Amino acid sequence: MNWISNYMRPRINSIFSRREIPENLWTKCDECGTMLFHREMSQNLNVCSNCGHHMNITPRARFSTLFDGGIFNEVAVPLPPADPLGFRDQKKYPDRMKAAQKATGEAEAMLVATGEMGRTPIVAAAQDFTFMAGSMGMYVGNAIIAAAEEAVKLNRPLILFSAAGGARMQEGILSLMQMPRTTVAVQMLKEAGLPYITVLTHPTTGGVTASYAMLGDVQIAEPGALICFAGPRVIEQTIREKLPEGFQRAEYLLDHGMLDRVTPRALMREELITITRMLLDLPPAVVGDLPPPTLEEMEPRTPEEPPKA
Structure with a gap:
């Protein structure tokens, strides 16, 4: 009886009362x-x-905090050929794409959207590092061109968040061709007189760094972000020398003139609002929903003078 009451009953209760805990x-x-x-x-x-x-943070999560009220409209991006080279390594390229789409819930490695940021209309594009390491393929090239064309059409600045391991090897030379294509897209913005701001996040490497990521009118990075063309290990093995501490990190590049600012993610939205409005020659953003003060209200008053109605 003791064995049943002391062992079996608690064991049975634990089996039926067990709760599934998410991983x-x-x-x-x-x-x-x-x-x-x-x-x-x-x-x-x-x-x-x-x-x-x-x-890492996904483009949708980033946009939900970047845009006013988390409201934005996605910009359609032309779809490239599914498997232009018939590439296969351990898996077929279409199989890798399906696995990445299932894991992330996204169609590809870049999201383009329009909306308002601090009541300032903008176009934004962001890479998703969780989608095949944010690799730059034809879709990413199409996305940046679509973002630039939308910015020119709507006369809005473009803000781009980069996060990539480089070019997409499964698309070979077609992936490398996105470097000149995206450079031409950035030139479209410059010819239209529109600001182009880049935010380099961890990591931004390879052909992405050698093209659109480093062409911004203002270049900001998140703290500790690795920003480079070839990684530190490759360089050390090539030159056979020990690299300086923090080499190719955001703070190192800021000290050596490659970046304009290093801004924590929590402060990024306010920083981008301020910089964007400065580049557009607009007055500072109004906090909250209050209207901006009139010139009459901004005039200095003497202590004896009553406030104007």
Whole structure:
């Protein structure tokens, strides 16, 4: 009787009362190893609350905090051929694409949208590093051209968030051709007199760095972002020398004149609003829904003078 009551009954109760616990409630910081609760991570924009390490964030999550009220309209991007080279390594290229689409819920590695940021109409494009490492293929080239054309048509500035491991090897030379194509797209903006702002996130490497990512009128980076053409390990193995501490990180590039600002993600929206309105020769953004003060209200008054109605 003791065996039944002391062992079997608690065992049966534990089986029937067991609850399924989701596996994605906690995320481990890549930098310091701290376990972060998913709600805390989301509220902190995927930035570690312990060490400040900036982890990957999807374009949709970024746009939901960038645009006013999280409201934006997607811009259609022309679809390239599905498998132009018939490429296959361990898997067929279409199979890799299907796996990436299933894992991310996105059609490709870049999202283009229009909306308002601090009541300032803009066009924005962002790369998704979780989609095949944000690799630059024909779709990404089409997306940047579509973003530039939309910006010129609507007479709006373009803000681009880069995050890529380089060109997409499965598209070979067609991927490398996106470098001149996107450079021409950026030139369209310059000829139209429209601001082009780039935000380089971790990592921005390869052909992306050698083209549209480094052509901004203003170039901002997130803290600790790796920004380079060839990675540090490749350079060390080539020159057979130890590289300086923090080489090719955002702070190092800022010190050496390659960047204009290094801005934490939590402050990025306000920074972009300020810079965009300065480049457009607009007055500072109004906080909240209050209208801007009139010139009459801004006139200085003497202490004795009553306020004007």
